Amino acid sequence: MTRIVxxxxxxxxxxxAQALREAGYSGSITLVGDEPHAPYDxxxxxxxxxxxxxxxxxxxxxxxxxxxxxxxxxxxAVHLDVxxxAVHLDxGRVLEFDQLxxxxxxxxxxxxxxxxxxxVHTLRTLDDAYGIKQDLNSGVRRVLVxxxxxxxxxxxxxxxxxxxxxxxxxxGRAPLNRAIGDDAAGFVSRLHREAGVTVLPGVxxxxxxxxxxxxxxxxxxxxxxxxDVVLLALGDQPHTAxxxxxGLKIDRGLVTDVHARTLDTNGEPLPHIxxxxxxxxxxxxxxxxxxxxxxxxxxxxxxxVAAATLLxxxxxxxxxxxxxxxxxxxxxxxxxxxxxxxxDRTEVHEFDLARxxxxxxxxxxxxxxxxxxxxxxxxxxxxxxxxxEALSLLGIQPARMSIASVR
Amino acid sequence: MSVRITVDMNLCESHGQxxxxxxxxxxxxxxEILNHKPKVDSSEYDRVVAAAxxxxxxxxxxxxxxxxVQ
Numbered sequence: 020m021t022r023i024v025x026x027x028x029x030x031x032x033x034x035x036a037q038a039l040r041e042a043g044y045s046g047s048i049t050l051v052g053d054e055p056h057a058p059y060d061x062x063x064x065x066x067x068x069x070x071x072x073x074x075x076x077x078x079x080x081x082x083x084x085x086x087x088x089x090x091x092x093x094x095x096a097v098h099l100d101v102x103x104x105a106v107h108l109d110x111g112r113v114l115e116f117d118q119l120x121x122x123x124x125x126x127x128x129x130x131x132x133x134x135x136x137x138x139v140h141t142l143r144t145l146d147d148a149y150g151i152k153q154d155l156n157s158g159v160r161r162v163l164v165x166x167x168x169x170x171x172x173x174x175x176x177x178x179x180x181x182x183x184x185x186x187x188x189x190x191g192r193a194p195l196n197r198a199i200g201d202d203a204a205g206f207v208s209r210l211h212r213e214a215g216v217t218v219l220p221g222v223x224x225x226x227x228x229x230x231x232x233x234x235x236x237x238x239x240x241x242x243x244x245x246x247d248v249v250l251l252a253l254g255d256q257p258h259t260a261x262x263x264x265x266g267l268k269i270d271r272g273l274v275t276d277v278h279a280r281t282l283d284t285n286g287e288p289l290p291h292i293x294x295x296x297x298x299x300x301x302x303x304x305x306x307x308x309x310x311x312x313x314x315x316x317x318x319x320x321x322x323x324v325a326a327a328t329l330l331x332x333x334x335x336x337x338x339x340x341x342x343x344x345x346x347x348x349x350x351x352x353x354x355x356x357x358x359x360x361x362x363d364r365t366e367v368h369e370f371d372l373a374r375x376x377x378x379x380x381x382x383x384x385x386x387x388x389x390x391x392x393x394x395x396x397x398x399x400x401x402x403x404x405x406x407x408e409a410l411s412l413l414g415i416q417p418a419r420m421s422i423a424s425v426r
Numbered sequence: 427m428s429v430r431i432t433v434d435m436n437l438c439e440s441h442g443q444x445x446x447x448x449x450x451x452x453x454x455x456x457x458e459i460l461n462h463k464p465k466v467d468s469s470e471y472d473r474v475v476a477a478a479x480x481x482x483x484x485x486x487x488x489x490x491x492x493x494x495v496q
Contacts, residue, residue: 316480399442
């Protein structure tokens, strides 16, 4: 009987398992995760999960019990032996496999020095979120969010909605600037300011203060920002340390080809070791070099392609996605498609802060490669179709998570 | 055979992922509320299942229903 091991009890890991079963695979599947939890949904952790009364059940994904898996949670993979097809766990156990799915994701980048014992948080896992939730729901606080990416910006919005006094400090010209460009980031920045958040763009936090409980931080070496709670949203670090001596190609993430196959250090694909989700970097025709898509829909779609590649090694599907992501801040839902962060030019078709409407198109070499809208749902659907069409004109079918494609 | 589609509008957050997968089955109205065909031909089954799988809040249920009585 074939043995498939999936390392990473994540959205991607779970979807790989689901896709394998839906395609009729009846061999063994072992799902390993370093957190002591079955796979759960992460996007709510920076949003509604932090609000009192929102319980763990709101993070539920598909029930693993229906998939016939061997589930190993609270166990970390520490080594991959490619030659002997074995994953070594921190418990000392060795899991042999015929085929492997790597979906270990990313972790929150940590502060480089010791931090005060209370009041300082990162946000990536359920346990992180429990800690923040407790701090945000025991009286009104001064909250400092360090980092202006999606997690920092969303958590700022949530903390503000809970009535806290919030400062958002980031390196960019405006929150989300690197992901969605200056125009859309300007819109988000205005929402933050309108809501009463102190936005500190273009700054570095250089020190955290407090011995037991955090008392504040120093910004740009000279300005003190007092705080009772500090959220460090400093970005991601791919969970690849355990693969360092595996011989798999790693380049700021685990490199895969367009079929979700990992590569050896010579760049040759390994058809029996695939990868999916935030940990991966892969080629895309709308980008220069490799891309990482740390989004929910990528974890789902790429995992399904990875599963299909394992089951059909002679005719693996191609993964050329129209990326899709969204973020909700101050009740405004932003929807984006494509690769806005790869653009060299934008066109702003609508920027109406009062009516909460936004429509920005992103171009690279005068080719549409992405779009972002707020309260313009029909337009984002049209942009998405246009991008799918453009990719198919390259002779490439954009990968869908179709079950048919797995069969 | 046809395929019944139900969307739990208490769960739907209008992420639009189903619309991306199957725009002729799911669409937004002017107020960004999701609309959908309640029933489609069984030949659409795989695509509708893919749309359901794409839903971040698992609001879409798809089921095969038997031969319709004429």
